[in-house]
Amino acid sequence: MENSKSGLVKIATVYGRPKAWIFKSKLESEGIPAVLKGGAEILGVTIDGLGAIDLLVLKDDAKKAEKILSKQ
DSSP states (O other), X not given: OEETXXXXXXEEEEESXXXXXXXXXXXXXXXXXXXXXXXXXXXXXXXXXXXXXXXXXXXXXXXXXXXXHHTO
16 A cells, blocks of 8 residues: 555555554654554554554665564
């Protein structure tokens, strides 16, 4: 999925804010800016995709970001 206006692409969908923030922090520690989108939770519980959070990076960083996350 690509957002043509911003040049961002989705590289992963994770469930739960803690995991999303871990992935985002890992990418940023490697010099790749990342954005989280979504993530509705009710009392910290994710049910049937409600807690889905998309992890987005710049299109030019996508392959490197996917490689970094594949090691997690």
